[in-house]
Amino acid sequence: MALPPxxxxxxxxxxxxxxxxxxxxxxxxxxxLRKLLDHLPHGALNIAYEAVDRHVAHDRGxxxxxxxxxxxxxxxxxxxxxxxxxxxxFARLLGDMGHGRGVRVFSLLxxxxxxxxxxxxxxxxxxxxxxxYSAFGPEPVRxxxxxxxxxxxxxxxRDYAKKVAPDRAQLPSLRDVLLVGEGGEPCEGVxxxxxxxxxxxxxxxxxxxxxxxxxxxxxxSGTTGKPKGAVHVHEAVVAxxxxxxxxxxxxxxxxxxxxxxxxxxxxxxxGIIAPLTNGVTMVVDEAExxxxxxxxxxxxxxxxxxxTAPTAIRLLMKAGAELAxxxxxxxxxxxxxxxxxxxxxxxxxxxxxxxRPFHDNWWQTETGGIMIANFASMDVMPGSMGKPLPGVEAAxxxxxxxxxxxxxxxxxxxxxxxRPGWPSMFRAYLDEDERYDRAFRDGWYLSGDIAARxxxxxYWFVGRADDLIKSSGHLIGPFEVExxxxxxxxxxxxxxxxxxxxxxxxxxxxxxxxxxxxxxxxALRKQIMGHARAKLGAAIAPRQIxxxxxLPRTRSGKIMRRLLKARELGLPExxxxxxxxSP
Ligand code: ATP
Ligand code: MG
Numbered sequence: 001m002a003l004p005p006x007x008x009x010x011x012x013x014x015x016x017x018x019x020x021x022x023x024x025x026x027x028x029x030x031x032x033l034r035k036l037l038d039h040l041p042h043g044a045l046n047i048a049y050e051a052v053d054r055h056v057a058h059d060r061g062x063x064x065x066x067x068x069x070x071x072x073x074x075x076x077x078x079x080x081x082x083x084x085x086x087x088x089x090f091a092r093l094l095g096d097m098g099h100g101r102g103v104r105v106f107s108l109l110x111x112x113x114x115x116x117x118x119x120x121x122x123x124x125x126x127x128x129x130x131x132x133y134s135a136f137g138p139e140p141v142r143x144x145x146x147x148x149x150x151x152x153x154x155x156x157x158r159d160y161a162k163k164v165a166p167d168r169a170q171l172p173s174l175r176d177v178l179l180v181g182e183g184g185e186p187c188e189g190v191x192x193x194x195x196x197x198x199x200x201x202x203x204x205x206x207x208x209x210x211x212x213x214x215x216x217x218x219x220x221s222g223t224t225g226k227p228k229g230a231v232h233v234h235e236a237v238v239a240x241x242x243x244x245x246x247x248x249x250x251x252x253x254x255x256x257x258x259x260x261x262x263x264x265x266x267x268x269x270x271g272i273i274a275p276l277t278n279g280v281t282m283v284v285d286e287a288e289x290x291x292x293x294x295x296x297x298x299x300x301x302x303x304x305x306x307x308t309a310p311t312a313i314r315l316l317m318k319a320g321a322e323l324a325x326x327x328x329x330x331x332x333x334x335x336x337x338x339x340x341x342x343x344x345x346x347x348x349x350x351x352x353x354x355x356r357p358f359h360d361n362w363w364q365t366e367t368g369g370i371m372i373a374n375f376a377s378m379d380v381m382p383g384s385m386g387k388p389l390p391g392v393e394a395a396x397x398x399x400x401x402x403x404x405x406x407x408x409x410x411x412x413x414x415x416x417x418x419r420p421g422w423p424s425m426f427r428a429y430l431d432e433d434e435r436y437d438r439a440f441r442d443g444w445y446l447s448g449d450i451a452a453r454x455x456x457x458x459y460w461f462v463g464r465a466d467d468l469i470k471s472s473g474h475l476i477g478p479f480e481v482e483x484x485x486x487x488x489x490x491x492x493x494x495x496x497x498x499x500x501x502x503x504x505x506x507x508x509x510x511x512x513x514x515x516x517x518x519x520x521x522x523a524l525r526k527q528i529m530g531h532a533r534a535k536l537g538a539a540i541a542p543r544q545i546x547x548x549x550x551l552p553r554t555r556s557g558k559i560m561r562r563l564l565k566a567r568e569l570g571l572p573e574x575x576x577x578x579x580x581x582s583p
């Protein structure tokens with residue numbers, strides 16, 4: 001059922017920021033990749049230095065670093081030199097307020113320039129930055145700030161007043177609140193950031209942090225349960241930089257747009273750090289998804305590299321190819337996707353509409369950076385996540401026995417495992433040592449995802465271990481069923497779960513949303529079922545299909561199958577703090 005590969009021309013391969021894959025495996029290890037960065041004296045390494053100061057030191061201060069667009073159409077631009085000034089000020093301000101190395105700075109800001117300045121400024125000061133989604137409600141915010149022992153919070157006056165101020169007494173570690181923007185009552189323990197920065201000299205020398213010093217705290221998406229606080233260190237920048245270059249194909253003259261919010265790890269690793277260390281111009285849009293606005297942005301800003309997620313790609317597909325055809329997108333050179341499985345259908349669609357495919361890649365909050373990717377220098381297999389990065393040792397393992405067994409046979413599925421030791425590996429789940437230890441076995445990190453590897457070394461996602469369905473002796477991965485469903489012209493999105501059944505153990509049930517113009521009636525249901533049976537066979541095809549207007553998803557855009565299942569079975573819903581649209 002696999003679609004034919006999308007081949008790369010010799011010119012595309014030659015232009016890529018990575019040699020051919022087999023060559024890269026021989027020549028690029030972490031030792032080599034580490035040399036792509038400057039290093040501060042005495043073994044010091046600071047993400048912020050690599051992201052901003054280095055370019056100023058190397059005469060690229062005048063290059064545009066950040067091009068920001070507000071919801072209301074405002075535009076602001078910062079060169080690397082200007083970003084250095086602003087982040088120096090921010091770091092100095094933290095120091096003037098009495099905060100030093102290790103200070104925990106939380107952000108509840110939307111995608112405004114101050115978020116980016118605070119992130120880099122905090123790292124300069126040797127602090128730990130923890131971005132939260134600005135749309136989180138009071139309880140998820142409080143819980144995460146309590147787990148992370150937040151000392152400084154940056155927020156809009158409105159969010160602070162609504163979500164934090166009423167229960168501030170419950171956050172004894174919180175010392176300072178910096179507010180960005182208009183409105184809100186002046187009150188004790190809060191400072192206006194813009195005014196404070198204006199008073200602060202841009203006089204700061206980036207702290208010589210050590211590679212193992214904690215730099216970032218990132219909560220997972222909460223797709224499978226309670227979000228975990230993953231700890232990342234300054235050493236991670238080696239991976240951010242190298243993967244930005246070789247998996248996202250960043251070159252210095254690129255205009256790069258990562259659509260993710262920094263409240264999700266993609267928006268930090270690839271929405272702040274990797275583009276800056278690679279010295280590109282990064283586009284930031286404060287607004288939420290809107291197909292028309294996005295295409296206009298790609299055309300007007302002449303975006304060359306674009307990194308987004310399947311949820312957005314599906315919405316673009318739903319909005320229709322005409323919107324894309326009306327624009328001149330000829331500058332767009334490389335497009336990549338992460339966060340959820342990317343259906344072969346979507347890869348083919350993008351190839352047709354944009355003249356180039358989306359390149360799927362796989363990683364997690366825990367891995368800190370891209371681990372498996374379709375590279376610019378490599379043929380794309382639609383529906384595959386690609387191949388492991390040079391330096392990354394991946395395997396498919398069988399976890400059922402006393403010891404792990406590495407599976408060598410092509411296309412036999414098992415848990416996707418990584419050999420620990422890559423630079424951006426998480427160093428802890430904050431205050432959950434036992435949970436951290438459980439993620440490692442017999443010298444491997446276990447991802448919790450099920451996948452298979454084909455004879456050519458491409459990895460194929462099957463499903464999350466928690467989402468696998470056991471039906472009449474078959475082990476069914478939701479992704480395969482969902483991919484077959486979305487190939488039906490009426491189906492926009494699909495989510496598949498197993499529901500208990502006396503005879504089969506579990507049967508497959510699908511929740512489906514439709515493209516505009518289709519009626520959710522019995523005739524269509526039968527048609528879709530017939531299509532799925534023809535594609536998948538009766539054993540795997542869904543027995544039940546339910547039409548929905550929308551599917552529940554996390555704020556990072558992932559379908560929450562566990563919630564569909566809990567609701568279906570009348571079970572407790574579990575942690576829904578990251579559910580989109582929740583208060
Ligand atoms: P939680 O761990 O809290 O349940 P989460 O796993 O969704 O949430 P993230 O770290 O944001 O949190 O997401 C990583 C997961 O997203 C991966 O483990 C995988 O299940 C899924 N994922 C990411 N990229 C891909 C991809 N290219 N193909 C398939 N799945 C992907
Ligand atoms: Mg996870």
